[in-house]
Amino acid sequence: MPLRMSTLFLRTLRDDPADAEVASHKLLVRAGYIRRAAPGGYTWLPLGLRVKNKVENIVREEMNAIGGQEVHFPALLPKEPYEATGRWEDYGDGIFRLQDRSGADFLLAPTHEEMFTLLVKDHYSSYKDLPVYLYQIQTKYRDEARPRAGLLRVREFIMKDSYSFTVNDEGLNEAYDKHRAAYIKIFERLGLNVVAVEAMAGAMGGSRSEEFLHPSGAGEDTFVESPGGYRANVEAVTTIAPEPIDYTDAPAPEVKDTPVSTTIAALVDVANELAPKASGSWEAADTLKCVVLTAVLDGEQRQVFVVAVPGDRDVDIKRLEASIAEALGVTGEPSIEPATTEDIAKHAQLVPGYIGPTLLQDAQAVQMLGRNSETGIPFFVDPRIVAGSSWVTGANEDQKHVFGLIAERDFTWDGVLEATAVRDGDPAPDGSGPLVTRRGMEMGHIFQLGRKYAEALDLKVLDENGKQVVVTMGSYGIGISRAVAALAEAHHDDKGLIWPINVAPAHVHIVATGKDDEIFRTAEDFANKLEAAGIEVLYDDRRKAHAGEKFADAELIGVPLHLIVGRGLAKGTLELKDRLAGTRGDIPVDEAFDHVVNLVHNYQQQEH
């Protein structure tokens, strides 16, 4: 049965909703696919649900094709499994927690590693049962601080998550490769341009990890690519350290007056005026910027530390967070924020604006930063601070800087961290050329979990020697609702949406215009015959709506092919509009059926 505009539960809007910013949000609401029902929560209306179901089914087919088996968990779960892996605490206020009538703690699951692990533990105990790939398509919950951009960032969303269980790393690699190939196929079939980029395994633990990003200005992730094909999330980019410099003949460091120079720009100006460089002039890159930061653990414990970076570079807190826990030797996931005035005041030796690694006393360099220094503050440096490099930096005295301070000779550090923001033009870690940064939306993420969850929840099987081995896991996600938003973002023009055929709510939109009964009989006939041939039809059978209204609705809704039955019928023609190709033209009535069927099939094959 064709969908009929006269009875479809749909009200298109002429104006953009006031709370919408990005195109996908505006268009999905205006065209009647979704409606906001709660902060960060959207209702799927009939048209939207059809698109969502098509996306799900494509994902389902490709997961089944690599041997995945679908299951379905509750979203409401007890806290105990998440306590066992530490994530009840690690997630902090990022998840929804609630209590039942007896006061027992529950959560609305943000992701299901623990439950899948326990499910397999429940059923299997032998290597002969493995590998097994399980997945679900499920509603997930995160307590987003700031839902925004329609379906792109919400508190309740639909995600496909799958998990592989294998006896060893070879099995894991195979599962990972299969998922990777399946993901590429899924995004091809969806008609969504994505690139695979190296990612940090991050909070989930594990090793190999890639994200599938849809390049888009509306995206919230930054990734880089090089001419040689290197692609990575900025969080995963590693810096190539320069070669160490021989400093045997380097002159001793010298403290100079540098009045009112608490910023790098001011310091460079003052240095060029009062202490000109032997050749050339001082640049921001000659200075060593010591940034005081605070790692906050479990929202309470505050650990002040300092990172030193070249003065022309910005600190990237996200990149730092990826490695700070290990560097500080703490467990959990500390968040990092700029140190507050109170944090700094606890360390009286620090002179804000003039902080540096050393204090020169009687020509002796006294280390002021670092665990074994006067202050005991952990001190880390960017990889660009190599042995022998020479710096202008704070002298730990008011309005004084030290010039010619040599790394390793005059100061040491507790560790090297990726602390700076990646910039356009930085070299790719694999030597494949200069990097360019781009924005993207995260559509999928695959990673090798290894044994973290299996160990925490004691998932073991007997191997062929009868010995207990910990199962190796991988985890693989695709955002279903976010994919719908990304598709809308990628496929629209100034009039409305233009869905790829495989995800469109219908294949053909038949528009009957005019008042002649013959027109409506013909349109009705086409709608029924096309449906019988397996073509999905949205039929605008409204008698009272004006032609302009119908055309505007059809363009807004975005079914890719429009078949218009109207004034041409008297001379035996229909109009076919192809929004994907951007073409329109008249075709004889008796050729229209075959033409439309062929066109739909062609598009379906292209997208497969």
Added chain:
RNA sequence: CGGGACGUAGCUCAGCUUGGUAGAGCGCGCGCUUUGGGAGCGUGAGGUCGCAGGUUCAAAUCCUGUCGUCCCGACCA
């Protein structure tokens, strides 16, 4: 969590400065006209002005609090 803007009809908004019986356009109902680009005329229905306190004879309007929304920042599989 910081900074800014905003909350009035299904949607987009005016009214608030200067307190005095709730407005427009679109959408919706009915009638007539119109029918290839969101048409016209007429006539209706629809709102405890986000919520709670306060000031006042009187509050959409002034004050306080609170909830929610959007933007920037912080944060974020």
